[in-house]
Amino acid sequence: MGMIARAGDLLYTFRFLTLLVQPFDKSNAFKLGIIDRNGDRQKEVEITTSEQKSAYTHFHRLVFNLKRLLGKVPGGKSTVASYAAALYLIKEKLDLTDKSINKIVEKSGYDPLDFLAEENDWFMLKNNQLSSGIYKIKYHKVLNSTIEEIVKPKDRIRVLEDCYPVGQILGLNIYEVTHIKSNQKIYISGGEII
Numbered sequence: 001m002g003m004i005a006r007a008g009d010l011l012y013t014f015r016f017l018t019l020l021v022q023p024f025d026k027s028n029a030f031k032l033g034i035i036d037r038n039g040d041r042q043k044e045v046e047i048t049t050s051e052q053k054s055a056y057t058h059f060h061r062l063v064f065n066l067k068r069l070l071g072k073v074p075g076g077k078s079t080v081a082s083y084a085a086a087l088y089l090i091k092e093k094l095d096l097t098d099k100s101i102n103k104i105v106e107k108s109g110y111d112p113l114d115f116l117a118e119e120n121d122w123f124m125l126k127n128n129q130l131s132s133g134i135y136k137i138k139y140h141k142v143l144n145s146t147i148e149e150i151v152k153p154k155d156r157i158r159v160l161e162d163c164y165p166v167g168q169i170l171g172l173n174i175y176e177v178t179h180i181k182s183n184q185k186i187y188i189s190g191g192e193i194i
Contacts, residue, residue: 017090017104019063028055029064039064085187088167088174089144101169123159123193128173130163134180135193143184144176156180157193 024030024039033045034056041061047053091101123131134156141151158178165173172189179186 015059016063017087019060020067021104024064024067027060029060031055035064039068085141085169085174085189085192088169089142089147089187091169092144092167093147123190128165130159130175130177130190132159132161132163134158137179137186137188138192138194141179141186141188141192143179143182144186145184150182151179151186157186157188159193 019027024035025037027035028051029035030037032052032055033042034047034052035041041056045052047056087101087104090096123133123135125131136154137151137157139153140149142149143151156179158180159175160178163175163177166176166187167174172191174187174189176185177188178184
């Protein structure tokens, strides 16, 4: 893949994540009256100016629709821990810096303290080590290697001995564990296991 294509992918990934996590009422489309607080299109507002057209493109519509669908999924509005693990995976795959991740979170409207509130100490040993064993996962997850979403809530995962954080996102520890059905690695935070 060429450098220009990779830069384009990185830019669209960043834009996608930023729009996905940004509250609807912070978007330009909301400020211009094109969508309401729930992201629904206001049919009475005609999109005629260039400012309106750039605030509500096909790309925006796709992200807003996806965001509304995620909000309807049980736990979709409160999956901060899962969001953190997904951010870490994207950071690793696209070689994003911590500064880039911080920009995404800053624009999202999340308070970094929300991430720390999602941490779960039940399965923790000293030095942030996860206790080894078989657990269930709370949320849908993607495989680290292929980014396929085949991990479902309540699927079993295996935490091996000496499972220490592989990294951090905004102070939240991220661990690499094994999804038992696929025998593939996934990233999780401590708040995602039951």
